[in-house]
Amino acid sequence: MNNVHILFIGAGRMAEAIFSGILTHQPEIMITVSNQSNSAHLDLLQSNYPIQTTSSWTEVIDQVDVILLACPPGAHSEVLQKMSLLLKKGQLVVTVAAGIGPSKLEAALPKGTPVAWLMPNTAADVGKSMSIYAYGSAITDTHRNIFEKVVSAIGPSEELSEEQVHNLTAVTGSAPAFLYSFVEALEQTATKYGLTAEQARKLVIEMVIGSAAMLAKHRDPAKLREQVTSPGGATAAGLTSLANDQFSDSIIRAIHATNARAKELGS
Known part of the structure; x- marks a missing residue:
């Protein structure tokens, strides 16, 4: 060994x-x-x-x-x-x-x-x-x-199982790219409020690192989301906007598209 x-x-x-x-x-x-x-x-x-x-x-x-x-x-x-x-x-x-x-x-x-x-x-x-x-x-x-x-x-x-790996590779293997894309979008938005690219990158990446640490500690994303979201508050308005733009459904479609392409590549 x-x-x-x-x-x-x-x-x-x-x-x-x-x-x-x-x-x-x-x-x-x-x-x-x-x-x-x-x-x-x-x-x-x-x-x-x-x-x-x-x-x-x-x-x-x-x-x-x-x-x-x-x-x-x-x-x-x-x-x-x-x-x-x-x-x-x-x-x-x-x-x-x-x-x-x-x-x-x-x-x-x-x-x-x-x-x-x-x-x-x-x-x-x-x-x-x-x-x-x-x-x-x-x-x-x-x-x-x-x-x-x-x-x-x-x-x-x-x-x-083999079939589960086929279907879940998008979640564990490809989804980090989705997260990085989300980070890029936040960075681009931050620069529109007067930050330099370096400041925007620091602000967003440290936010993601902190959020990941909270997930590692508490293991409950729904509860953590609720802790950040006051009813009728600013965060709630942002989440409503994401829901109106089918944020969750968009992620699901991305997973399906990733899986379909992976199976094509392996055929």
Whole structure:
């Protein structure tokens, strides 16, 4: 367990967020990162992190315990086809790609290959990703222990069914982008009242950080909303405006649109 070695196939933002979190919280885990098309980026990553890098994952796959697919959904078919010829018995294959569940991994890999589907978000970089995941049918307790060790390094997590991961990836994985968009809108509004961009950013981000701390402490968004909202007051007027603009329904539609696109990408 102390010598787990993970091969990342793909070196984009999500891969970096995950292995950055792992190295911070589980520094004994060995990391190798592969990127076939951008050697300069690999050199940059190696200068910033205590990792190994390679432009040819096929040459090192036999040396690792876990293969983490951080490549785009559309690249999975080719990668899995190559991998199926090279896997050793017992190696755990994990994907973080939207729309690529355990059933698709199992269909493409040798029978009995242990697989898992992990859907984190970029807060893995600071050990705060709320990750959801689903296992394939060949997972053993040993694989669970390794997988949960890795996931715990990047934040809290919840095991779900494959279908639930399909439907809830938008809530845990994509919704941070919705929150950041909300923050941008607040910043833009603040500048219209005479603040500089820097002042607006400080005001809004610190408000969000404080609100998140309250959520972390009290775990009850409805109660917290009520505490801020006096009947007939200014906040109530703002909430009424959001309701009139179908704020909640708009979020729900965004979740559905995200899920639909994720399934298209994974098909």
